[in-house]
Amino acid sequence: MNTTRGIPERELMHRHFEYELDGLKSNIIKIASLAEEAIARSIRSLLEQKKEVAYEVIEFDKQIDAYEIVIDNHVVDILALQQPVxxxxRFILxxxxxxxxxxxxxxxAVNIAESALVLANAPHIKPLVDIPIMADTTKHMLRDAIDAFIHRDAQKARLVLEKDDTIDNLNKKIVGDLVALMRKEPSTIDQALDLIRVSRNLERVADLTTNIAEQVIFMAEARVVKHHLNELPEK
Amino acid sequence: MNTTRGIPERELMHRHFEYELDGLKSNIIKIASLAEEAIARSIRSLLEQKKEVAYEVIEFDKQIDAYEIVIDNHVVDILALQQPVxxxxRFILxxxxxxxxxxxxxxxAVNIAESALVLANAPHIKPLVDIPIMADTTKHMLRDAIDAFIHRDAQKARLVLEKDDTIDNLNKKIVGDLVALMRKEPSTIDQALDLIRVSRNLERVADLTTNIAEQVIFMAEARVVKHHLNELPEK
Structure with a gap:
């Protein structure tokens, strides 16, 4: 048996693979926390009408982009060098x-920050109540989805999918309220459109979060829930 | 040397791998043509105010979803069985x-079809000139991006990225025109919002198409253009 300092070679390779996987998990946790932070800041820049915070979000996105590339290259390296099966x-994919x-x-988050910049030029046309609720719900969905991924927890991932309806309903309510306001007060059209844009961007964030949850279930159960949520057996 | 019917084993494995890669390419061409067809039909349902075509698009999406899963599983199989490097x-990823x-x-396409269903209930609030141009430009971008992928042609992929500005400008023009109309005629607000939704969905399709082009360049040149388009040397 080949050994290095008394440790069998196969065991060494396995340890190295575990080390690489742990590194990949840490990187995913890191980029997820950057993304969460970006959304939180973009919403703060909107609510508090702080342009400097909005500019920070736009600048901050470069860090997220750089992190994505680091992780992409890490994935290619692990697949090429470790040839996992x-x-x-499935975890690495x-x-x-x-x-x-x-x-x-x-x-x-950048799209929201861009709307926040425009919306910081005048007082809000209405109190923003539902947008922060939507942002908060999305944040918890994202945390749960990433946690489900790290712990390969399909059940937790499934709970994330269920919350997507809450988000869709909040988006409909926000858009409906704003359309009513635009109709009553056509002078609010420009600002209302930017608020609708914020709401739709949050809805897209929630969609991407459900994508993440679907990946976790696909991986953990090695079958496809995607597009088949209603056909799943009860837990 | 191990042989089967006179063909060396290594050569047999290589042929099998090429066969799998060709299958993957065919599958990508197939799902791309389904996606292109879905967008074309959704725009036709909008322009001709044909609800039955919009319903077809919504139904048709199940085929695309099914195809995605087939390809996902194919990718896992190739990576696990062939362990390419x-x-x-990079091509498979x-x-x-x-x-x-x-x-x-x-x-x-489904989102556009949903708006088309609503917009089929009354005559259009304005002649739709820019939306079909935007759809047509997007279609050509998508074809070129897929062609660039199949032929690992980074130069062709780069041309796709350049067209994204055209799309962004068309979207801005469409939204601007509709906002002006809403302000002049508040009774058009609902329909104008649905047309804006169509335009933004086409913009997202073009974004996804540029993602595809970026993947091709990443793959073909094994370096990262993504987020760094301006830093690239001139061809």
């Missing part, structure tokens, strides 16, 4: 897709 | 991400 292969989803969440 | 590994982007394009 079965569950590990899921990490690759989740990485992409998280980078896109950063892009939506 | 270097350029082939690119296929996996492009697959995901194409499925999302199908989702945007």
């Amino acid at each position: 079965a569950v590990d292969l 899921a990490a690759s897709k989740i990485n992409n989803d998280l980078e896109r969440i950063g892009d939506h | 270097a350029v082939d590994l 690119a296929a996996s991400k492009i697959n995901n982007d194409l499925e999302r394009i199908g989702d945007h």
Whole structure:
């Protein structure tokens, strides 16, 4: 048996693989926290009408973009050098897709910050009550989805999917209220459109978060829930 | 040397791998043509105010979803059984991400069809001139991006990225015109919002298409253009 300092070679390779996987998990946690932070800041810049915070979000996105590339290269290296199979292969492929989803969440934070910049030029046309609720719900969905990924917890991921209806309903309510306001007060049209844009961007963030949850279930159960949520057996 | 019917084993394995890669390419071409068809039909349902065509698009999306899953599983199988490295590994990872982007394009066709259903209830508030131009430009971008992928042609992919500005400008013009109309005629607000939704969905399709082009460049040149387009040397 080949050994290095008394440790069998196969065991060494396995330890090295575990080390690489842990590194990949840490990187995903890191980019997820950057994406979460970007959304939180973009909403703060909107609510508090702080342009400097909005500019920070736009600048901050470069860090997220850079992180995505680091993780993409890490994925290629692990696949090429370790040639994992079965569950590990699915975990790494899921990490690759989740990485992409998280980078896109950063892009939506930039879109929200851009609307916040415009909306900081005048008092808000209405008190913003539902948008912070939507942002908060999205944040918890994202945390749960990432936690489900790290712990390969399909049940927790499934709970994330269920929350997506809450988000869709909040978005409909926000858009409906704003359309009513535009109709009553056509002078509010421009600002109302930017608020609708914010709401739709949050809805897209929640969509991307459900994508992440779907990846976790796909990976953990090695079957496809995506597009088949209603056909799943009860837990 | 191990041989089977006179063909060396290594050569047999290589042929099998080429066969699998060709299958993956065919699958990507197939799902891309389904996505392109979905967008074309959704725009036709809007322009001709044909509800039955809009319903077809919504129904048709199930085929695209099913195809995405077939391709996802194909990617896992190739990676697990063939353990490719270097350029082939990057090609397969690119296929996996492009697959995901194409499925999302199908989702945007559904969004457009949903707006078309609402907009079929009354005559259009204005002649739709820019939306078909935008749809047509997007279609050509998508075809070129897929062609660039199949032929690993980074230069062609780069041309796709350049067209994204045209799309952004068309979207701005469409939204601007509709906002002006809403302000002049508040009774058009509902329909104008649905037309803005169509335009933004087409913009997202073009974004996803540029993602595909970026994957091709990443794969073909094994370096990252994503987020760094301006830093690239001139061809």
